[in-house]
Amino acid sequence: MKEVNSISVVGLGKLGLCTASCFAQKYKVIGVDIDRDKIDLINQGKTPISETGLSEMISKYKENLKATTDYRRAILNSQVTFIVVATPSEADGTFSNKQLEVALKQIGAALREKQAYHLVVITSTVMPGTTEHVAKFVLEETSRKKCGKDFGIAYNPEFIALGRVIRDFLNPDFILIGEMSEKDGQILEDIYKNTCENTPRFGRMNLVSAEIAKISLNCYITMKITYANSLASICEKVPGADASVITSAIGLDSRIGKKYLKPGLGYGGPCFPRDNVAFAAFARKVGVKAKLAEMVDEVNRDQVTRIAKIINDLSVGNGPANSSDKKTKEETVIGVLGLSYKPNTHIIEDSQAIDIVQQLINEGYKLTVYDPQAQGLAKSVFGDSVRYTNSSKECMRLADVVLITTPWEEFKDIDLSGCKKDLAVLDCWNLSKDRELGINIRYLGRG
Ligand SMILES: NC(=O)c1ccc[n+]([C@@H]2O[C@H](COP(=O)([O-])OP(=O)(O)OC[C@H]3O[C@@H](n4cnc5c(N)ncnc54)[C@H](O)[C@@H]3O)[C@@H](O)[C@H]2O)c1
Known part of the structure; x- marks a missing residue:
């Protein structure tokens, strides 16, 4: 293959459009999607997706950067194609190839019409x-050509976090x-060396090892998170113990x-939970029980x-015996700050905040919620069963117990003016631990 100067990207979603725009810094890029509205916006130089930068x-x-619905145009006018379409999870935890x-x-x-060598790269997360x-x-079958001779194939997933996709893409710890063939791997290595802002390291291997590496990396991270949370639940039972101090030190x-x-x-979110479950599903398929991954899930x-239980303990009705204002669950208002699965995104997919709100609704509490970006999507889940507020201040003012579920920057400076005098707070992220708030406040992981 001649030196690469043109790339196509198929699937211009949350990851694909960022991928296409990062490559467009150095290459001619043609993006393909089936969504005509997306294509029109991109061709006007606008983004259909909210993502930093x-x-x-x-x-x-x-x-x-040009976008089209026409595959033929994209393939005939590019040398390398990255496929970044969605691979949703099936009921058994595996990913759909539809x-x-x-x-x-x-x-x-x-490709049937193409003479020159073409490299097809799968970036979507797939089963090994x-x-x-x-x-x-x-x-x-569809090209009637031979892989390895007329075209090449590679697997090259990304390790990015939503809200910082572009920064992560351009500054990766490593490229998998x-x-x-050596030749295909080298084409990809050269593209990244030319595109990244840092000097990335490369993990090059055969296809199946790379597919396993992708899901096992996320599986390992979920294990770390879960380890910290298990430690926290133990420390909470030990007066004086503080899991966040311990994890800062052992880290x-x-x-x-x-x-x-x-x-x-x-x-939570669209990657960690499903990659972990897919890892266990894959292990089962090859006759091994991935006990660790299953236990982490x-x-x-x-x-x-666990969080709902702490809220129960904090809520006035079930709270300290000396509480002046005993309320039943039905009379108790829980204010939830944060619904997205992490800050700086509107995404609520597999968000623990959403699951906690649902659990508290099921238990009979009144819920009032606030999130800077995720309220629109949350409405499609909860409808009228919770009250939506316009600010953290309003949410807190209405609440008997406040639960900080997502560590948005703006929740660091919670303002207690106008709040109920016996307000209790569960701060899941230790956001206010350095401030003397003079209220009944609990931090996860502290005994
Ligand atoms: N979003 C992430 O944080 C992230 C991180 C790592 C890996 N991934 C993986 O990347 C893949 C894409 O994820 P996403 O979040 O960008 O998905 P997405 O749903 O946001 O985007 C998928 C895009 O593909 C388009 N599409 C669907 N069928 C198509 C077709 N036949 N031809 C062309 N376009 C088509 C859709 O219109 C959409 O724009 C998934 O496999 C996912 O697991 C995503």
């Missing part, structure tokens, strides 16, 4: 074995490449590391009940 990138590099197969068939059909046993097969050990090691809510789900 994306709008600036698309407008700055609009000369290099969108991927549709995309592969269209790419294969376009998919690239070699599904994607290669579909491409060979699953390759069928200094290079064998452990600080990241994702602090008490808080369980993990179970303990993570238990966090919701």
Whole structure:
């Protein structure tokens, strides 16, 4: 293959559009999607997706970034294609290949007309074995060409966090490449060396090892998070113990590391829970029980009940005997600050905050909620069964017990003016632990 100067990206969603705009800094990029409205917006230099820095990138590099619904145009005018369509989870925890197969068939059909070597790269998260046993097969059948000779195939997932996709994409700790040939891996390595702002390290291996590496990495992170939360639940029973002090110290050990090691809510969002479950499903498929991954999932789900129990203890009706104003659950208002699965995003998929609100509704409490970005989506889940407020202050003013579920920056300076005098707070992220608030406040992980 001649030096790469043109790339196509299939699937312009939360990850794909960021991928396309990052490559557009250095390459001619053609994005493909089935959503015509998205295509029109992108071609006007606008973003259909909310992501930090994306709008600036698309407008700055609009000369290099074109979007289309036409696969043929994209494949014939590019040398490398990244597929970033969604691979939703099935009931058994595995990932669906439905969108991927549709995309592969269209790419294969376009490849039939192409003379030059083309590299097809799967970036979507897939079950181990998919690239070699599904994607290669579909491409060979639809293109009537030979993988390894006429076109190449690789697996190259991203390790990005929503809200910082562009920063993470351009400054990765490492790039994971699953390759069928040295040549294909080198094409990808050169593209990243040219695109990244840092000097990334590369993990290059065969296709199936890379597919396993992708889900096992997320599985390991969920284990770390869950370890910190298990430690927190023990420390809460030990007067004087503080899990966040402990995790800050043990995280200094290079064998452990600080990241994702602090008490808080369980993990959530569109990647961690499903990758962990898929890892266990994959292990079952090959006849091994991934006890650790299964236990991590179970303990993570238990966090919701654990938090609800602390809220029960804090709520006035079940609270300290000397409480002046005993209320029943039905009379008690729980104020929840934060609904998104993490700060700086509106996404509520598998958010523990959402599960906790649901649990508290089921238990009979009155709920009042506030989130800077996620309220719109939360309305589609809770409808009229909770009260939505316009600010953290309003939410707190109405509440008997406040629960801080998402560590948004603005919740660091909670303002107690106008709040009920015997307000109790559960601060799940230790946001206000350095302030003397003079109220009944609990922190996760503190005895
Ligand atoms: N979003 C993340 O944080 C993240 C992180 C790591 C990995 N991933 C993986 O990346 C993949 C994509 O995730 P996402 O969050 O960007 O999904 P998404 O749902 O936001 O985007 C998918 C896009 O693909 C388009 N699409 C669907 N079928 C298509 C087709 N046949 N041809 C062209 N376009 C088509 C959709 O219209 C949509 O724009 C998934 O496998 C996911 O697991 C996502």
